[in-house]
Amino acid sequence: MLLVFLLLAVNACVDRNARRSNDADDWAAQRARMVRDQLAARDITDERVLAAMGDVKRHEFVPPAQRSYAYDDHPLPIGNGQTISQPYVVALMTQLLKLQGNEKILEIGTGSGYQAAVLARLVKEVYTIELEPDLATSAKERLRQLGYENVRVRSGDGFFGWPEAAPFDAILCTAAAPRVPEKLVDQLRDGGRIVLPLDRGGEQELVTGIKRGDDLRVRSHGPVLFVPMRGKVRE
Numbered sequence: 001m002l003l004v005f006l007l008l009a010v011n012a013c014v015d016r017n018a019r020r021s022n023d024a025d026d027w028a029a030q031r032a033r034m035v036r037d038q039l040a041a042r043d044i045t046d047e048r049v050l051a052a053m054g055d056v057k058r059h060e061f062v063p064p065a066q067r068s069y070a071y072d073d074h075p076l077p078i079g080n081g082q083t084i085s086q087p088y089v090v091a092l093m094t095q096l097l098k099l100q101g102n103e104k105i106l107e108i109g110t111g112s113g114y115q116a117a118v119l120a121r122l123v124k125e126v127y128t129i130e131l132e133p134d135l136a137t138s139a140k141e142r143l144r145q146l147g148y149e150n151v152r153v154r155s156g157d158g159f160f161g162w163p164e165a166a167p168f169d170a171i172l173c174t175a176a177a178p179r180v181p182e183k184l185v186d187q188l189r190d191g192g193r194i195v196l197p198l199d200r201g202g203e204q205e206l207v208t209g210i211k212r213g214d215d216l217r218v219r220s221h222g223p224v225l226f227v228p229m230r231g232k233v234r235e
Contacts, residue, residue, distance in 0.1 A: 027070075045095075062078065074086045082132065082227055096195045096221065099122045099170065106165070107174065110136055113140075116151050116153075123150075125150055128154070129156050158231070167189035172195050175227050176196075176229055177229040180209060185209070191212070
């Protein structure tokens with residue numbers, strides 16, 4: 001009887017490990033299809049960005065009820081009225097930063113931590129700020145558990161940036177602002193880039209800004225749709 005019990009236990013363990021392996025293989029296959037069909041088939045050409053998007057496990061950054069849609073090309077709700085951006089937009093914004101690998105990045109709008117995880121694969125340091133305290137707490141823990149040791153998370157109003165860590169080589173905002181926050185421009189190094197959606201009277205457009213001395217040279221990259229940036233920027 002003991003031998004039968006041990007054999008059943010071993011078989012159950014093998015079955016569980018096989019299911020885990022199959023699940024991991026399935027997620028990896030879905031990421032590969034996402035990169036091939038949603039990103040590389042369009043205008044995402046930066047090989048480092050494509051590799052990061054294929055590496056980061058997006059299903060770990062969405063609520064369990066949404067996991068079956070994790071690699072579809074659309075945003076998903078993550079709670080508190082916030083969303084995780086569609087994979088293509090994450091890749092596009094990351095590509096527009098033109099990262100080389102040794103940068104220090106500021107992200108405004110941590111959300112679930114997915115964009116920060118992608119950036120962490122590409123740069124030296126990521127500083128990310130989330131207005132919603134519970135989202136900041138859960139993102140910080142999630143990133144820690146997944147091994148993203150070069151990401152620092154803070155709860156607060158992104159309008160004020162992270163002045164003690166400035167200057168930043170690049171800044172990325174994942175919520176639509178009515179203007180480029182002046183304090184963020186102040187914390188950007190000369191020659192640095194900022195990428196963000198701007199709310200132009202109800203219509204949003206994705207823009208990049210390059211800092212040259214006291215000027216910010218802005219270029220539009222087409223329409224987008226993001227949750228609004230809240231806090232001081234709206235006053």
